[in-house]
Amino acid sequence: MRQFDLIIFDWDGTLYRSIDLIQNSIIYAGKKVGQPIATEVARDIIGLGLRASQQVLFPDEKPSAEFLQKFHLAYREHYEAGDDTIELYAGAYELVRDLKMSGKTVAVATAKSRKGLDRVLVKTGLGDFVSHSRTPDECRAKPDPQMINEIIAEAQVAREHTLMVGDTAHDLKMAENAAVASIGLTHGAHLAARLNPCKPLAVVADIAALRAQILI
Numbered sequence: 001m002r003q004f005d006l007i008i009f010d011w012d013g014t015l016y017r018s019i020d021l022i023q024n025s026i027i028y029a030g031k032k033v034g035q036p037i038a039t040e041v042a043r044d045i046i047g048l049g050l051r052a053s054q055q056v057l058f059p060d061e062k063p064s065a066e067f068l069q070k071f072h073l074a075y076r077e078h079y080e081a082g083d084d085t086i087e088l089y090a091g092a093y094e095l096v097r098d099l100k101m102s103g104k105t106v107a108v109a110t111a112k113s114r115k116g117l118d119r120v121l122v123k124t125g126l127g128d129f130v131s132h133s134r135t136p137d138e139c140r141a142k143p144d145p146q147m148i149n150e151i152i153a154e155a156q157v158a159r160e161h162t163l164m165v166g167d168t169a170h171d172l173k174m175a176e177n178a179a180v181a182s183i184g185l186t187h188g189a190h191l192a193a194r195l196n197p198c199k200p201l202a203v204v205a206d207i208a209a210l211r212a213q214i215l216i
Contacts, residue, residue, distance in 0.1 A: 003161065003216075004104070004161055004162065004163040004181070004214065005103075005104060005105060005157050005158075005161040005162070006104070006105045006107065006151070006152065006155050006157040006161060006162040006163070007099055007104055007105070007106055007107070007163050007165065007214065008107045008108070008109050008148060008151055008162065008163065008164045008165065008180075009096070009106070009107070009108050009109075009165050009166070010047065010108070010109060010110055010111075010164075010165065010166035010167060010168070010171045011108055011110035011111075011112055011117065011120070012046065012047070012110065012111065012112060012188070013046060013047070013166075013167035013168065013185075013187075013188025013189045014089075014165060014166050014167045014171070014185055014188055015088055015089060015092045015096070015108075015124075015126070016086060016087075016088055016089070016092075016120065016124070017086055017087055017088065017089050018083075018086045019043070019046060019167075019188050019189050021079060021082045021083070021085075021086060022042075022046050022079065023039065023042045023043045023046065023189075024042075024078065024082075025075045025078040025079040025082075026042040026045070026046075026053070026057075026075060027039065027042050028074060028075070028077075028078040029071045029072075029074035029075040029078065030042075030057070030071070032070065032071070032074035033067060033070050033071045033074065035057070035058065035071075037057060041057070043189050043190075044189070044190070044194075045057065046111075046168060046188075046189040047111050047142055047166070047167070047168035047169075047170035047171055047189060048111060048141055048142060048170055049111035049136040049141040049142070050072060050075060050111075050113075050136075051136065051141065052111075052136070052141035052142075054068055054071060054072075087124075088124050088126075089187065089206070089207050090206075090207060090208075091206075091207035091208055091211065092126075092207050093124065093125065093126065095207055095210065095211050095215065096126050096129050096130070097128075097129055098215055099129070099214070099215060100128075100129035102215065105131050105132070105155050105157060106129050106130050106131060107130060107131060107132035107133060107134075107151045107155065108121075108130050108132075108133040108134075109133070109134050109142075109147035109148060109151060109164070109171075109174070110133070110134075110135055111135075111136060111141070111142060111170075112135055113135060113136070113137055114135045114137040114138065116135075117133060117135050121133075131155065132151045132154050132155055133151075134146075134147035134150055134151055135147075138150075142168075142170040142171060142173070142174045143169075143170050143171075143173035143174040143176075143177055144174065144177065145174055145175075145177040145178035145179075147174065148162070148164060148174060148175065148178035148180060149178055152178075152180075159178070159179055159180050160180075162180040162181070163180065163181050163182065163183065163201075163214065164178075164180055164181070164182040164183075165182070165183050165184075165185065165210065165214075166182065166184065166185065166188075167184065167185045167186070167187065167188025167189050167190060168188065168189045168190045168194070168195075169190055169194045169195060169197070169198055171184075172184055172195055172198030172199075172200050173198050175198070175200075176198055176199060181200075181201050182198065182199075182200040182201065183200050183201055183202050183203070183204065183210065183213060183214070184196075184198070184200045184202070184203040184204070185203075185204060185205075185206070185207075185210060186203060186204070186205050187205060187206050187207075201213075
C-alpha cells in the first residue's frame with residue numbers, strides 16, 4: 001500500500017452504520033407514493049444520493065415535482081425517526097482521529113445532504129478531524145468525480161497521494177473517474193462482487209482491516 005496524504009471517506013455504510021435504515025426508508029417512501037421498491041434495488045442505489053436515486057427508480061414514470069417531493073418527505077420522515085439509534089462502525093472514530101493525528105488530511109464525499117452531514121459530524125465528533133467535505137448539494141452525484149476533484153483542489157494534494165474509501169460501487173467508480181486510488185469496504189451496502197470490478201487497491205471487511213491497510 002503506497003503512501004497517501006489525503007484520505008476521502010464516504011459516510012453512510014463506510015463510517016456510519018446507517019445502511020439498513022436508508023434501505024428501509026427508501027422502501028417506505030416507495031410505498032407512500034404507490035411505487036413498491038424491492039429490497040435489492042433499494043440497497044443497490046444507496047450512495048447515489050436521494051435525487052439521483054429518484055431518477056433511477058422512476059425513469060419511465062416522468063414523475064411530477066409533487067410526486068418527487070412526496071417521496072423525498074416520506075424518506076426523510078422514516079430516516080429521521082430512526083437516526084438517533086445509528087452510530088459509527090466500531091473503530092471508525094479512532095481511525096479518523098489517528099489519521100488526522102498522523103498528519104493525514106481527512107475528507108468526506110457523501111450522498112448525504114449538507115445539512116445532514118454537518119449534523120452527524122457534530123453528533124459523532126468527527127467534525128474535529130474532517131478538513132474538507134462535499135455533498136450533492138454542492139456537486140454532481142456519484143459516480144461523477146466532481147466531489148473528489150474539488151476536495152483535491154481545496155486540499156492541494158496530488159491525485160497520486162489521494163485515496164477514496166467507500167462501501168459502494170458508486171464510491172469506487174467515482175474514484176476511478178477521478179483517477180485516484182480506492183479501497184472498498186464490504187460491511188456496508190455492496191458486496192465484494194460489486195466492488196471488485198471498480199479496480200480498488202483492496203476490498204476489506206471492516207474498519208479494523210481498513211486500518212491495517214492505511215494507517216502505517
